[in-house]
Amino acid sequence: MEYNPFHNGHLHHLQEAGKKTGADLTVAVMSGPFLQRGEPALVDKWTRAETALKAGIDVVIELPYVFAVQPADRFADGAVSMLEACGVTDICFGSENGEIKPFQDAAESIEQHGQQIDQQVTAHLSAGKSFPRAYNEAVTEAFQGSIGLDTSKPNNILGLEYVKAIRRRKNVIQAHTIKRIGSSFHDQDPSSAAIASATALRKIIFDKHQPFTNVRPYVPDISFQLLHQKKENLTDWEAYFPFLKYNLMTAETEELANIYDCSEGLEHRFKKNIHQTKTFRQFIDAVKAKRYTRTKLQRLAVHTLNRVNKSDITGWSPGKPAPYIRLLGMNTAGQAHLSAMKKTMSMPLITKASAGKHPWFDLDLKASHIADFVQSSDSLKEYQKKPIIID
Amino acid sequence: MEYNPFHNGHLHHLQEAGKKTGADLTVAVMSGPFLQRGEPALVDKWTRAETALKAGIDVVIELPYVFAVQPADRFADGAVSMLEACGVTDICFGSENGEIKPFQDAAESIEQHGQQIDQQVTAHLSAGKSFPRAYNEAVTEAFQGSIGLDTSKPNNILGLEYVKAIRRRKNVIQAHTIKRIGSSFHDQDPSSAAIASATALRKIIFDKHQPFTNVRPYVPDISFQLLHQKKENLTDWEAYFPFLKYNLMTAETEELANIYDCSEGLEHRFKKNIHQTKTFRQFIDAVKAKRYTRTKLQRLAVHTLNRVNKSDITGWSPGKPAPYIRLLGMNTAGQAHLSAMKKTMSMPLITKASAGKHPWFDLDLKASHIADFVQSSDSLKEYQKKPIIID
Numbered sequence: 214m215e216y217n218p219f220h221n222g223h224l225h226h227l228q229e230a231g232k233k234t235g236a237d238l239t240v241a242v243m244s245g246p247f248l249q250r251g252e253p254a255l256v257d258k259w260t261r262a263e264t265a266l267k268a269g270i271d272v273v274i275e276l277p278y279v280f281a282v283q284p285a286d287r288f289a290d291g292a293v294s295m296l297e298a299c300g301v302t303d304i305c306f307g308s309e310n311g312e313i314k315p316f317q318d319a320a321e322s323i324e325q326h327g328q329q330i331d332q333q334v335t336a337h338l339s340a341g342k343s344f345p346r347a348y349n350e351a352v353t354e355a356f357q358g359s360i361g362l363d364t365s366k367p368n369n370i371l372g373l374e375y376v377k378a379i380r381r382r383k384n385v386i387q388a389h390t391i392k393r394i395g396s397s398f399h400d401q402d403p404s405s406a407a408i409a410s411a412t413a414l415r416k417i418i419f420d421k422h423q424p425f426t427n428v429r430p431y432v433p434d435i436s437f438q439l440l441h442q443k444k445e446n447l448t449d450w451e452a453y454f455p456f457l458k459y460n461l462m463t464a465e466t467e468e469l470a471n472i473y474d475c476s477e478g479l480e481h482r483f484k485k486n487i488h489q490t491k492t493f494r495q496f497i498d499a500v501k502a503k504r505y506t507r508t509k510l511q512r513l514a515v516h517t518l519n520r521v522n523k524s525d526i527t528g529w530s531p532g533k534p535a536p537y538i539r540l541l542g543m544n545t546a547g548q549a550h551l552s553a554m555k556k557t558m559s560m561p562l563i564t565k566a567s568a569g570k571h572p573w574f575d576l577d578l579k580a581s582h583i584a585d586f587v588q589s590s591d592s593l594k595e596y597q598k599k600p601i602i603i604d
Numbered sequence: 605m606e607y608n609p610f611h612n613g614h615l616h617h618l619q620e621a622g623k624k625t626g627a628d629l630t631v632a633v634m635s636g637p638f639l640q641r642g643e644p645a646l647v648d649k650w651t652r653a654e655t656a657l658k659a660g661i662d663v664v665i666e667l668p669y670v671f672a673v674q675p676a677d678r679f680a681d682g683a684v685s686m687l688e689a690c691g692v693t694d695i696c697f698g699s700e701n702g703e704i705k706p707f708q709d710a711a712e713s714i715e716q717h718g719q720q721i722d723q724q725v726t727a728h729l730s731a732g733k734s735f736p737r738a739y740n741e742a743v744t745e746a747f748q749g750s751i752g753l754d755t756s757k758p759n760n761i762l763g764l765e766y767v768k769a770i771r772r773r774k775n776v777i778q779a780h781t782i783k784r785i786g787s788s789f790h791d792q793d794p795s796s797a798a799i800a801s802a803t804a805l806r807k808i809i810f811d812k813h814q815p816f817t818n819v820r821p822y823v824p825d826i827s828f829q830l831l832h833q834k835k836e837n838l839t840d841w842e843a844y845f846p847f848l849k850y851n852l853m854t855a856e857t858e859e860l861a862n863i864y865d866c867s868e869g870l871e872h873r874f875k876k877n878i879h880q881t882k883t884f885r886q887f888i889d890a891v892k893a894k895r896y897t898r899t900k901l902q903r904l905a906v907h908t909l910n911r912v913n914k915s916d917i918t919g920w921s922p923g924k925p926a927p928y929i930r931l932l933g934m935n936t937a938g939q940a941h942l943s944a945m946k947k948t949m950s951m952p953l954i955t956k957a958s959a960g961k962h963p964w965f966d967l968d969l970k971a972s973h974i975a976d977f978v979q980s981s982d983s984l985k986e987y988q989k990k991p992i993i994i995d
Contacts (some may be wrong), residue, residue: 255722272685455977460854462973462983463911488973488984520854582853582879586846592853 215244217254217411217426218418219436222307222394222518225408228267229391230305238550240272240299241265243293243541244281244586245577249288251511253453255415256443257588258581261600262541266603267435271547272299273601275539278576279526282515285367287529289374291323293382294534297438298560300550304379305386306372311392316369316376319352321324323377326355341508345370368393375555381532407431419449446588450493450514453587457518461487473516473526479505483517519580525572536571542601566595606635607800609819610827611697613785616799618660618695620782622697629941631663631690632656633638634932635672636968637912637975640679642902644844645827647805647834648979652988653932657994658826660904662938663690664992666930669967670917673906676758678920680765684773684924689939689951694778695770702783706753707767710743714768717746736761755814759784772923775875798822802833810840817884817907828985837979841884841905844978848909864907864917870896874908910971916963927962930954933992 216223227239230569243265245258254261262273280291296304308316323330330351337347349365362369372390394408409417417427418440425444429437440447461469461483465593469480481501486499497510538560545553555562563569566578578595585594607614618630634656634683636649645652654665671682681911687695699707714721721742728738740756755762763781770777800808808818809831816835820828831838851861852874860871870891877890886899929951934942946953954960957969969986977983 443739456847456850458977458983459850459974462977463970464853491981579854583850584854586849592849 214241214265215248215254215411216241216249216261216265217244217252218256218414218432218440219268220262220409220411220414220432222410223265224433225270225308225394225476226305227390228579230389233305233389234303235392236303236388237268238271238546240274240296240301240547241270242274242295244275245275246280246580247278247282247515249281249283249285250508250516252450253270253448253515253584255418255447255449256440257446257584257594258541259601260439260443263603264436264439265437265549266542266544266601268433272543272551273541274299275541275577277535277537277539277573277579278519278521279529279573280535282512285371285374286377286531289371290378290531290533291535293375293378293386295538295560297382297386298534298538298558300554301386302561303389304375305389306375307368308372308390309363309369309393310361312411313330313358313376313388313390316372316388316390319356319362319364319373320376320380322356322360323352323373324380327376330355333531338504343503345506345511345544364372378532390529415449418447419451423559448584448588450511452516453583454493454496456583456587457493457514458487458490460517460520462485469517471522471524472513473521473523474509474513475516475523479510479513483513519576519583521576521579525576535560537561537569537574538564539569539574539577540600542603544603548581548602566598566599605632605656606639606645607632607652608635608639609642609647609805609823609831610652610659610799610800611800611805611823613801614656616785616825617696617698617782618875620798621865622677624696624782625694625778626779627694629662630660631665631687631692631938632661633665633667633686636666636669637971638669638673638906639840640672640676641906642673642906643841643976644839644906644975646838646840647810647831648837648975648985649932650992651830651834655720655824655827655830655993657933657935657938657992658830659824663934664932665690665941666932666968667909668928668930669912669965669971670920671926673903676762676765677768677922680762680975681769681772681922681924682926683708684766684769684777685923686929688723688773688777689929689949691945692777694780695766696782697766698759698779698784699763699781700754700757700760700784704779707763707779707781710747710751710753710755711752711766711767711771713742713747714743715771721746729895732894734894735900736897737896755922758962764979769923777930783828783877786890801940806840810839810842830877839975839979841902844974845884847974847978848884848905849881851908851911860908862913862915863898863904864912864914865900865904866907868913870901870904873905876901877963910967910974912967912970916967926951928952928954928960928965930960930965930968931991933994935994955991957989 236592243261246254248254258275265273274295276292280287290514333351333354334347337350338344345365352364364373366372376388379388407430410443414428414431415422415596418425454507466480467481469475482500486496490496497507501507581595582592634652637645639645649666656664665686667683668899679973724742725747726971728741729735736756743755751899755761755764767779770779797888798821808814809816857871857875860866860874873891881887881890886930888898892898931953972986973983976985
């Protein structure tokens with residue numbers, strides 16, 4: 214989850230998930246300060262975790278940077294491995310249709326026709342198609358259109374990857390899906406209904422011509438209260454852009470070529486376009502070309518901002534579990550569950566920043582330092598924070 | 605010169621220099637956006653050049669970064685080589701006493717006792733003394749106190765280096781000195797007299813409790829007008845500090861160790877102290893130790909901000925001339941002089957940024973881009989600027 218911000222759709226999902234699984238405990242894996250689509254979070258991760266806990270989730274853990282700012286396969290694989298380590302038995306994700314069978318069918322077929330699909334994706338990419346389109350066409354071709362799942366929709370892509378990741382782990386976890394309600398993921402124009410996408414809500418928040426209170430109908434009260442408390446610290450890419458620009462202005466092209474996920478000479482495109490652009494939006498518009506998705510460019514911008522190099526992110530392969538679990542918060546039920554789990558947990562549970570020893574955790578720390586510095590000029594916060602505990 | 609800002613003391617110096625030399629033309633070599641003591645200039649170099657021209661100087665050229673953000677020997681050596689290339693016959697510098705003979709005597713004796721002085725400086729530095737103090741004691745010891753020049757005073761240090769640089773060039777240029785008037789260089793409390801140091805004036809400008817007009821008595825009218833026009837863009841280190849902090853937060857220690865002039869593990873001191881400091885002043889106070897002068901640390905901070913590596917500044921030795929001259933502005937007399945000189949000039953005269961091909965010029969450009977970005981969010985300015993021409 215990203216909870217950026219936590220809205221009524223998230224609450225609906227949580228309630229439906231409870232009904233569907235009869236779960237007595239809920240664990241959420243949440244991205245840290247930088248998100249899957251290559252954007253910084255609106256508000257710090259501690260506030261987002263607190264909101265989730267107060268909305269009824271029992272344990273919130275942080276998805277490491279190495280999985281969070283990544284395509285769906287890696288994002289889902291990391292998250293599932295951490296949920297498994299926490300003893301989770303059921304995973305619920307949102308989808309357009311709310312039916313699990315097409316996901317299971319698609320996952321099974323991809324396992325069978327994987328090589329054919331890979332070849333077709335490569336062919337479509339060479340023909341200049343974007344990855345989502347190339348993938349959807351390749352999958353459709355392989356199944357001859359019989360699968361009943363549009364894999365070009367972001368939520369379906371992610372759901373499919375959850376199911377694939379679960380299957381890789383020998384099905385010890387059961388997958389469920391819940392139909393998303395209200396406006397679609399890409400919709401930017403919230404109606405008067407109480408459901409608006411996170412994208413639409415961020416648009417309201419950063420629109421100088423709209424009062425902040427316009428988000429109120431679309432988010433639970435607790436979310437509104439906490440967002441309101443942090444009103445002066447809410448950030449989008451534009452708050453980070455001066456630092457990205459400074460970095461691109463001062464870095465050598467060879468340094469940029471070393472940034473994780475930098476390929477095909479994008480370091481030159483980035484450097485060439487930085488001087489003439491004054492906003493992040495202008496910058497991405499300037500570097501955008503048909504062969505790169507906006508998300509790919511935004512993720513590269515996040516890695517560049519954080520100066521994450523290729524050598525910092527190595528050693529991942531599908532199915533390889535996350536190497537640690539960073540705990541952000543829990544309620545008393547969550548605390549009891551973790552205490553019981555702790556002895557047999559397959560990953561170290563990190564409860565304070567200074568205890569994290571894995572090199573990937575250093576990336577989480579660096580990303581949090583930068584976000585805290587930009588959001589609140591307090592780059593030391595990460596060292597002072599303890600997991601949130603609520604009754 | 606640094607003209608940071610151009611004040612009545614500069615005007616006095618200019619007038620006295622005219623009387624002393626009978627010069628029909630004046631050339632000023634001025635630092636670009638970053639200054640000798642490791643500070644950013646208050647206002648952009650074009651505004652400072654324009655002020656100097658309107659105050660009566662005929663030609664203003666830019667001292668390259670490679671010479672400007674350096675100890676006095678290198679600063680003076682670069683400046684003298686450029687003045688020589690411009691056909692200058694007399695150089696005037698300010699000093700505490702206004703007598704040239706002690707400078708000539710000191711320079712001659714240093715040539716004779718150089719090795720002994722170097723050894724003594726090393727010994728004093730090992731004993732934990734700061735460089736200015738070590739140098740002054742070593743020089744005093746070599747001359748047995750008879751020289752009549754306090755070489756721990758910044759202006760005397762610089763004057764001595766001008767004289768040494770001129771002697772290295774076989775005395776084709778004649779050295780003069782003019783007694784500085786009013787408060788001393790380090791004084792930070794301007795009296796009611798019309799003379800105040802540049803340091804004192806910057807203190808007024810960045811003091812929120814003083815009106816900007818308080819600087820008016822101490823600067824020529826034209827200087828006040830131009831400063832006033834740029835009122836919203838005047839910057840000290842604090843405006844640059846967020847970028848220095850971001851850089852120190854994201855750079856690896858090994859990258860910092862590669863920064864020009866980084867030695868004795870200062871990369872660790874810089875990195876260790878950055879999180880807990882919220883202002884540049886706090887930062888320098890935190891890293892300061894007896895063995896490092898504040899100026900040395902500030903210069904390292906400038907190189908870190910500009911990401912200038914050791915490999916970017918190589919190949920200088922005393923007496924080696926600057927490789928190019930960047931023209932910032934001229935009046936018609938200056939223009940006539942340069943036209944006449946141009947054919948025989950020993951260095952290329954750069955009149956637009958895109959024409960500069962030397963790797964050192966790339967550093968000038970990068971430094972200007974950063975300063976323009978921080979001062980006016982316009983990092984492209986340097987490519988658009990042509991030399992200022994006034995009647």
